[in-house]
Amino acid sequence: MNLIDFATSPLSLLPPIMALTLAIVTRRVLLSLGVGIILGAILLSDFSIGNSLSYIGTTVSGVVIEDGGLNSWNMSIVGFLLLLGMMTALLTLSGGTRAFAEWAQSRVKSKRGSKLLAAFLGVFIFVDDYFNSLAVGAISRPVTDRFYVSRAKLAYILDSTAAPMCVLMPASSWGAYIMTIISGILVTHGMTEYSAIGAYITLIPMNFYAVFALLMVFAVAWFQLDVGPMRKHEIQASQGVGFDHDKENDTKQAHEINEELDIKESEFGRVSDLILPILVLIIATVSAMLFTGGQALAADGIAFNLLGAFENTDVGTSLIYGGLAGLVVAIYTVARQKLSVRDIAMTMWVGAHSMFGAILILFFAWSIGSVIGDMKTGAYLSSLVQGNIGVHWLPVILFLLSGLMAFSTGTSWGTFGIMLPIAGDMAGATDLALMLPMLSAVLAGSVFGDHCSPISDTTILSSTGARCNHIDHVATQLPYALSVALVSCVGFITLGMTSSVAISFAVSATVFVVVCFALAALSRSKLSVQQSA
16 A cells, blocks of 8 residues: 655644544543544545555554564563563462551651652662563552552652663663664764763763653652642542542543452462562563573674673563563462462453553554654654754754654654664764764653653553553643753753753753752642632
8 A cells, every 4th residue: 555655744743643632632542542543544545445444454453463473572562561460460469569568658657758669669670661660560559559649649750760760771671772773873973982882871961851850750759749730639649539449430431541450468468479579570571681682692693791682682572581480479479378279360360451451552552653653753853953953952952852753653762763863963964072962862852752642652551550540640740741851951952052061960950959949839839729728
């Protein structure tokens, strides 16, 4: 089928804009994504109904089947979600979740402490953002629930520690992917003074959005900076609202991902029943990443090295291996208590079923991602930077453009793939000294746009990990993401003007402190208004 070329047409923005607008207005994610997919198919097929249906069928099947075989990446993520859902349910059945919550409650003495626990776990579990959001959510949720922290606040903590940590750490799935792209850019432009890993480490202090998004999480947790819709959710949570299964809401939105697991907890659970499966999951996943990466190195005749293994690892397969190992240990924890096989099997089914809503949304998100790729939305957005623009403005322009692209497409990785080479070419044609600042601007902008996008898979999985309504998560996170984006804009403008990382970071840090004081003042003023009312 011949598709219409929209690379130079603003119509390429129509499907993602329609999906995003409907998601925000109707709060029905599947409906919104479905409309975006259908609209894109009709435009690409030049309004031919038959060709549109054929295109939709090919696109949806492409989520599962690719090049005549199984789409290993997508299916491995689905498999990992199912395994993690089953493992999480077994952790509840074993009583490990309750035992850990009671243990943590005896040591975590406050609501602030429960939020800081989730934040620190998000920082330390940085292997992969999917793994981070789901695993940290499973560990933290019982503790934050006990202290009446809203699910929206937990989802914000998960989302704003997962991607920022992964993009800052070379030894992560994100780091490996980004280094492969940067390596090619450096070779293309003859920048021999940097290795891929050296350039990556140099980029870390210039990735203003990731750095200050992490700092914002701790500021919000410590100083109770509840602004915008987050304040409403925190007030409701303090009254015990938002933790029980809402049957009426479930009838209206059958595919919402905030359903609770109806599992009877064992009274004989131990803290180790929660810690051990999670620990095995982490160790097995990292080991599998090193093993699959080592195999790839050996196939190319390269000696094993740690960074090379992470750079060449098979993330999807590694997540499956880690998930299987964690599930086996979780089964052991319930079998140890001599629970019946029927109870164990039913619990695993309930856990897998709890992930169906998230998986369905992911299928729609992957499908609209293919549509947006065929519409060449990214190519059109990247063409907007061409023209007479002062060189010193390029970093902040690339930050904003990457943010817009990631927001529209729902993928930071896709934006990396499109925008990093473009940024490299622009630096090569203007000033090679701005190569790294411009690459860092793309990395920062991609994470920013991904954080704000309702159709982002990482945003969806953060909602899943927190058992939070997806649109509630998007709406409550937005004020914090925009605040950090403001800080980042100032940083990239200063970086473009001065070419000094130290000066731009110092200026950004100063603006960040001012923004935090402004959010604190806004939070206090709203609280006083509510109290007087």
